[in-house]
Amino acid sequence: MTWTPFFVVASDGFMLVSLWKPLVFLALLSGWAWIISKRFDKHSAKFFLPRQNWNAFHLTMGTVATLVGFFIPIAGIAGFLAGLGAMALLLAADLFVYAYVTAKDERVPAEHRIRLVNLLGGTVKEQVKEDPALKAQGKVKLKITGADKQMLIAPAANAPEYAVRTAAEEVLVKALQARASQVELVPGSNGQYEAQMLVDSVKSTGGQLPPADAVKVMDFWKSAAKLDLADRRRKLVGLVTVEQGTDKKLVRITSSGGQGGMKLQLLIDPEGQVRRKADALGFLEEQLQVLGEITRGNKGLVLLAGLPDGGRTSLLYGVLGMHDAYTQTVQTMEMEQQATLEGVRHQQFDPSIEGADYATQTRSMLRRDPNVMGIGEIPDAATAKEIAKADYQRVRIYAVLRAGSAMEAVDGWVKAVGEPASAGKHLQFVVAGRLIRKLCTNCRVPYPASPELLAKLGVGAGAGAPQQLYKKGGQVLVKNKPETCPLCQGVGYYEQSGIFEILPIGDEERELIVAGNIPGLRAAMKKRGIMTIQQAAIRKALSGATSVEEVMRVTTAQPGAAPAAQAAQGAKT
Secondary structure (H helix, E strand, O other): OEEOOOEEEEOOEEEEOOOHHHHHHHHHHHHHHHHHHHHHHHHHHHOOOOHHHHHHHHHHHHHHHHHHHHOOOOOHHHHHHHHHHHHHHHHHHHHHHHHHHHHOOOOOOHHHOOOHHHOOOOOOOOOOOOOHHHHOEOOOOOEEEOOOOOEOOOOEOOOHHHHHHHHHHHHHHHHHHOOOOEEEEEEOOOOOEEEEEEEOOEEEEEEEEOHHHHHHHHHHHHHHOOOOOOOOOOOEEEEEEEEEOOEEEEEEEEEEEEOOEEEEEEEEOHHHHHOOOHHHOOOOHHHHHHHHHHHOOOOEEEEEEEOOOOOHHHHHHHHHOOOOOOOOOEEEEEOOOOOOOOOOEEEEOOOOOOOOOHHHHHHHHHOOOOOEEEEOOOOOHHHHHHHHOOOOOOOEEEEEEEOOOHHHHHHHHHHHHOOHHHHHHOEEEEEEEEEEEEEOOOOOEEEEOOHHHHHHOOOOOOOOOOOEEEEOOOEEEEOOEEEEOOOOOOOOEEEEEEEEEEEEOOHHHHHHHHOOOHHHHHHHHHHOOOOOHHHHHHHHHHOOOOOHHHHHHHHOOOOOOHHHHHHHHHHHO
16 A cells, blocks of 8 residues: 555555645646636637647646646655645746747737736736825826936826827837837928838828927927937937837937928837848848858958848848958948947947048048948948948958949949949949838738739749739638737738849959940849849749739839739739
8 A cells, every 4th residue: 555645545446535635736727727718728819829739738738737746656745745836837837838939929919928927817017105296197108218227207197298298108109009110200291290100111100290299299209318409400319218018129219300390210129120140131042142152252342232221231230240250350330320240340420520521431441451341321422432442452341322223233333433444343242132021921811823923923834833822911810700910900011021132243244334334234134044133022922921012012113023013913803
């Protein structure tokens, strides 16, 4: 005869010797089961998580916890306590795993992530001290920490400043809810100020404000960033930190003046927007291999091209990140430093210095003998000339231009330098990119890939052709009723990816550049079968990452974009 915490194991079977002990275990198990059924199961259903897989995981963990708790091979009260502790630990581990994994799932908005401290009820409210001044404070949605690291105390609910605080918060809260990367307060055409949000590189409105209210909102954010309220003309930049629940973000405040009045930009998580590795930028596999060859070089000039708000800084930082900053001297020259790269020496142009000149400062940086130099902007011909005459036997330069394609970049570079021979002499590669929105995988809608549509996309209808393509949705079915997709909020797209073309410059291409023959250069690129931005975008549409309509939107300004436009019309019918 042996003992367990609850039973006597005899030769003729089990005999229960303690009634209250299993009831304690049952209470613990019931509480865990209530959380799983009432909170986690509904949570996974609401945000379209793998519900069956999670339920199977919960069931497995519950079964293991029960077996360990009831049948731990220790006799007496010590066995009971050990079994209870082991069971509680396993059930808690199950809850933690679900909360931890789903918090990293892009389908779950930040405000709906599971917090273990809130499982049994709603939200845990902070205790308000008995200080009457604190109790009189108005309710605010954001915790704002200014540039001086001091938190901005909420005004009293009946104070005039409270209305300004709530209006200022509302501008940013709307942007955060919409996943905007930035929001700008700018004078509108109807005499009102307009909040313009940039969501996945597409502008949308965030509401309007009367000019007097807009000025108060702008002054609030300027004051938080410790900027000069009286200066309404010069460009001023500062930082604040905002917290909404558990979500904490840095916001860069930029104010400037113009003919229409003062403007304010709130750039959300500026470093996070640009700090990405090259393999996360959207390059196709074969393009990544070419990019690896480029960054293994240590001489010559590489042009990096993109449109405004089109990922140019991310491209520059991603390419610089492929160089070893500890075995090479890597430096940058930038109008505005967007992030700090480990091991890289950043130099930001300061126009307030008397006699400051971007071209002169670029020349000064190049004379410090860097192995790798990243130049974030070419604002004028003088800077282009300084870059063109650098000592390329000792340095690799990556120079960023505003251009929508490799051809536009080469043409703009030649015009900026003014001498085709000098412009083409040390040019090695041109990497041009644009941003394209990715379809929301939660609500995208499949449709058959007809042979006609594939032909318009330049794809044969053979054995390897895709059987279906996808278009944006925006809605999901919940109990057979359409509801707005909780992930993309009805937009149909979620986040962005880059589409790129990489043009190697050999002897033939260099001769065409020297001759100023850009059409000939384009023909040579086509002859060599180099993938264009449009072809890269079509590849992403064929894989289901984006839609044909989005390919058309992004590439219609690209020369020769007619096939994508025709294909998009076919996709709509």
